Amino acid sequence: MDISENIKKYKSELPDNVKLVAISKTKPNEDILEAYRSGQRIFGENKIQEMTDKSEKLPEDIEWHMVGHVQRNKVKYMAPYVSLIHAVDSLKLLKEINKRARQNERTIQCMLQIKIAEEDSKFGIDAEEAKGILNSESYSKMEHVKVIGLMGMATFTEEEDQVRSEFKYLKSVFDKFKDEFPELKELSMGMSGDYKIAVNCGSTMVRIGSSIFGERNYN
Ligand SMILES: *Cc1c(COP(=O)(O)O)cnc(C)c1O
Numbered sequence: 001m002d003i004s005e006n007i008k009k010y011k012s013e014l015p016d017n018v019k020l021v022a023i024s025k026t027k028p029n030e031d032i033l034e035a036y037r038s039g040q041r042i043f044g045e046n047k048i049q050e051m052t053d054k055s056e057k058l059p060e061d062i063e064w065h066m067v068g069h070v071q072r073n074k075v076k077y078m079a080p081y082v083s084l085i086h087a088v089d090s091l092k093l094l095k096e097i098n099k100r101a102r103q104n105e106r107t108i109q110c111m112l113q114i115k116i117a118e119e120d121s122k123f124g125i126d127a128e129e130a131k132g133i134l135n136s137e138s139y140s141k142m143e144h145v146k147v148i149g150l151m152g153m154a155t156f157t158e159e160e161d162q163v164r165s166e167f168k169y170l171k172s173v174f175d176k177f178k179d180e181f182p183e184l185k186e187l188s189m190g191m192s193g194d195y196k197i198a199v200n201c202g203s204t205m206v207r208i209g210s211s212i213f214g215e216r217n218y219n
Contacts, residue, residue: 001214003031004038010208011039018199021065021188023209025050026216029057035212036062044086044207048074055081067151067188067207069123072096080104086151086188086207087113089125091133094145101144109148111188114173116166117155124152127173134181149186149204150174154194163194167201174202 010020021044024032032043036059045051046068055064063083070085072093078085079100088094088110101108112133115124125133133139134147152170154163167189174187190198192211199206210216 001212003034003213006212007035007038007040010212014206015199017204019186019205021067021205021207022212023067023191023207024054024213025068025209026218027213029054031213032058032062042083044209048078051082052077065207075100076103079106079108082108084109084111084148086111087123088147089113089123091136091138094133094139094142094147098142098145107144107146109146111149111151111186112147113151113153114170116152116170118162119155127177130173131177131180134177146183147181149184149188150177151188151205153191154189154198156193160197164197164201167194167198167203171202 014020019042021042022035022040023044025046032054041061042063042065044065044067051064051066064081065084065086066078066082067086069087070093075096085097085108094110097108097110112130113124114127114130150170150173154166157163170189171187178184186204187202188205188207189203190206192208195206195208
């Protein structure tokens with residue numbers, strides 16, 4: 001894998017309004033630095049411990065995004081530095097993020113994960129629950145979290161029509177939400193296998209791992 005070529009390719013290919021989150025989970029710091037030297041500043045991880053270890057050793061101007069499922073008891077470890085949490089799926093979790101952000105005198109940006117895939121394994125909530133969170137009195141009182149958008153993961157399938165209809169559905173939810181909650185600006189959808197469809201459906205943030213860094217090895 002030529003990481004720096006890949007970064008350059010994505011930067012030139014993606015529309016200006018679409019941010020690239022380079023998903024570096026399982027990859028060593030040298031790989032992240034190679035992407036960094038090609039100008040990449042936003043990196044995403046799905047394990048808090050791994051992200052924290054990397055953040056301590058890598059340049060300070062990296063923006064760290066947590067893209068995986070978050071356990072409440074681990075929020076405190078990333079609260080000092082995390083820049084955006086993509087997959088918030090409950091008010092309880094949002095409360096914990098708010099509390100830990102306050103202790104660190106920060107505001108942490110979050111997105112709500114909407115379940116759009118068929119599989120049971122994908123986390124997320126439905127649009128009504130998300131609306132309930134945004135309209136809740138307890139969210140309105142949180143001063144240290146800011147929900148800036150929605151995130152979704154399509155079904156892992158070769159059926160492009162299915163992926164497209166799931167992304168279109170999420171875009172329609174996002175558009176409706178934006179009327180009511182103008183602070184929602186980002187729509188995080190699209191990975192290595194489906195980012196082109198996602199961008200066509202209105203994604204503003206793609207999360208690309210293996211096609212930048214190579215296949216992951218989970219040994
Ligand atoms: C691993 C991961 C990605 C990147 O997946 P690739 O197929 O390697 O691009 C994107 N989003 C989330 C939530 C992930 O966990």
